[in-house]
Amino acid sequence: MRYVDASQTGGGDVSNPQIIGQGGWQQFRFLFPGADNVIYAVDQAGRLLRYVDASQTGGGDVSNPQIIGQGGWQQFRFLFPGTSNVIYAVVP
DSSP, X not given: OBOXXXXXXXSOOOOOOBOOSSSOGGGOSEEEEOXXXXXXXXXXXXXXXXXXXXXXXXXXXXXXXXXXXXXOGGGOSEEEEOSTTOEEEEOO
16 A cells, blocks of 8 residues: 655654555565665565556556566565665575
């Protein structure tokens, strides 16, 4: 789901949720944001996938995934984004 904190004042003024994608996000080991409307995911096989929410309207559609990492990504304890398309990983 997508929420928007338009005011960014800490006043709790957050939009109603909007569904992103067609479901199935719970199957992923990790989900985290990237730049330019990108959503990264790690599937059960350990592949790193890249989705794009091009419309940013909450319309529900995202691109088909691109496999950008062939395996081993499930071994990490945490994954999180940096700037300039950097992905940080924490080993157990």
